[in-house]
Amino acid sequence: MKTTRTRPKIIVTGDGRGVVGHAGTRLLADLADATGLTNAFSEALAGLRQRQSGHDPGRIAVDLAVLLADGGEAIADLAVLRDQPGLFGPVASGPTAWRLLSQLDAAMLAELRSARACAREIAWAQHAEVRGDLPQPMVAGQRVDGLVLDIDATIVICHSEKESATRTWKKTFGFHPLLCFLDNTGEALAGLLREGRAGSNTTADHITVLDQALAQIPDVFRHGTPILLRSDSAGSSHGFLAHIRALRERHLDIRFSVGAAITEPVRQAIQAATGWVPAVDTDGDLRDHAEVCEITGLFDATGWPEGTRFLVRRERPHPGAQLSLFDTIEGWRHQVVATDSPPGTGSIQFLEARHRAHARVEDKIRTGKNTGFGRFPSRVFAINQAWLQLALTGIDLLAWTQTLLLDGELAAAEPKKLRYRLLHVAARFTRTARRTRLAIAANWPWADALTSAFSRLAALPRPTG
Known part of the structure; x- marks a missing residue:
């Protein structure tokens, strides 16, 4: 009887450089910018910004939505984004994110819903221009x-x-x-x-x-x-x-x-x-x-x-x-x-x-x-209400990614498949000639789908004004 080969022997070290994980998740963060969602959230929560050098509350909310779309279950999971500043930029700490959620009252949640509606209008207009009805x-x-x-x-x-x-x-x-x-x-x-x-x-x-x-x-x-x-x-x-x-x-x-x-x-x-x-x-x-x-x-x-x-x-x-x-x-x-x-x-x-x-x-x-509202993080009902709205935002980001940027099987895939094949992929991160390069493994089966999605994202018409 023929036996299955053993796995190749490996030596594990922790000294790798220029390698990032969850590289495909950057697609969600950039799509939030391309649809105007980040700016809309920033305007909706502008009154919460306490100092000029602090984190933008709208950006924190978007990062939380991206985290949930990526499969995160708790605010502590922001560390996956925060500890890769070269890929995701500055990301708020867990206590800062908690503080934001605790400040989102009913009026601010209504502002966030209006901001989502504005971003949706842009996303649908982009779809009409690049993909039709x-x-x-x-x-x-x-x-x-x-x-x-x-x-x-x-x-x-x-x-x-x-x-x-x-x-x-x-x-x-x-x-x-x-x-x-x-x-x-x-x-x-x-x-x-x-x-x-x-x-x-x-x-x-x-x-x-x-x-x-x-x-x-x-x-x-x-x-x-x-x-x-x-x-x-x-x-x-x-x-x-x-x-x-x-x-x-x-x-x-x-x-x-x-x-x-x-x-x-x-x-x-x-x-x-x-x-x-x-x-x-x-x-x-x-x-x-x-x-x-x-x-x-x-x-x-x-x-x-x-x-x-x-x-x-x-x-x-x-x-x-x-x-x-x-x-x-x-x-x-x-x-x-x-x-x-x-x-x-x-x-x-x-x-x-x-x-x-x-x-x-x-x-x-x-x-x-599995995208946020199956597990509520707080004992406080108001914080959980805010969490639900950000979970809905994360679901929207996934939906817009599929309708605007993906084709075929991936355009109809469930979130788990998107995460395993696109969002959680590792890549090599380099900077040359003032340009940042994200290189996905050439033999990754869905490398072409991910690079094509980034190309389509770059070509999307941007909101003006």
């Missing part, structure tokens, strides 16, 4: 036109006592933030940190997150571009849907697609329904053992916005599926979708599949927990 989500082999916003909540478990961390509905202990992501690009538009016992379908919280998310969208897109808001049944409160309808009266072309509870009238409508058609899968092919039907008008929909349509999907339950008594008796697992997309928008199969694509937000939340 924003990506459009695909569902069942068809394009979903416009912008698609996904709102969902998640539980973040705390392993120590923290302010406003409480018992959750899952009988765990921690926080219950509510988040909104843009399905087109993966950007994190808004997030609201809430105590663990916060309700899943709290109308006021959904309105707050939606309004903050819409404020992140540049005016040229917010007015005149179709917007679809997707949520599970937590977003089906009549007050929240009424708010969405009111936004349309303010000239926003926004529609909703939300999960709906299966009440007794809905059960009776399902039993009376006819005209079932096969459901479609993600590729647009007919799906076996799953059917879709519209039950609009088969039950009293008082309280729902005028024009709301109701679609029901039934499928043979998979082993281990949790079924209601109704599902057990019928032998099908049922799900109901409420949408105000009018007839002519697409077939009921497409509309139902379009809603099921809301599940993609679960991947965004899962990876977001």
Whole structure:
């Protein structure tokens, strides 16, 4: 039998010179400058600067966002950037960063959100100039036109006592933030940190997150571009849907697609329904053992916005599926979708599949927990609120990197893959003829992708004024 070769023998020393780690992370820091994010943060936090020679508060906030995008989990991880001044420049100490976070009150967080919106407008304008229109989500082999916003909540478990961390509905202990992501690009538009016992379908919280998310969208897109808001049944409160309808009266072309509870009238409508058609899968092919039907008008929909349509999907339950008594008796697992997309928008199969694509937000939340908001650093709730906003900023930097600077597999990769292949790469750092050179190993499989990303970054049009 042929045996695997042993690894080559090595001798480890600590006297290497001109070598830096996390070289690809410099791409994120420079992109923050190229999109105007660093300047916008600096202007937003200008009042916190205590002395001329001190660290710029806006730059500290950007460095923290870069750290989180790079996979850091604690303020102490700033040492990775700080101890490589030739690559990242002067980076604040841990106590200085803590002091900044402790000073960020609600008014300053609002300023940071406005700064993020300004940077997003520049990033989208850069995308339009170098790559054309924003990506459009695909569902069942068809394009979903416009912008698609996904709102969902998640539980973040705390392993120590923290302010406003409480018992959750899952009988765990921690926080219950509510988040909104843009399905087109993966950007994190808004997030609201809430105590663990916060309700899943709290109308006021959904309105707050939606309004903050819409404020992140540049005016040229917010007015005149179709917007679809997707949520599970937590977003089906009549007050929240009424708010969405009111936004349309303010000239926003926004529609909703939300999960709906299966009440007794809905059960009776399902039993009376006819005209079932096969459901479609993600590729647009007919799906076996799953059917879709519209039950609009088969039950009293008082309280729902005028024009709301109701679609029901039934499928043979998979082993281990949790079924209601109704599902057990019928032998099908049922799900109901409420949408105000009018007839002519697409077939009921497409509309139902379009809603099921809301599940993609679960991947965004899962990876977001590895990009900052899966671990909150402080016992103080206000500091954790600031941490969440910087985590959302880090997620945006990753999303902009992918949409503006990367192609192919890396443009759709999860953060972990980006870190292992691009961000955490080592390089040789040299200075010659007043120029700084960062040389990536020629045999690194993704060296061309990283050097191309830096070249594209250098060619991006810069904001003026």
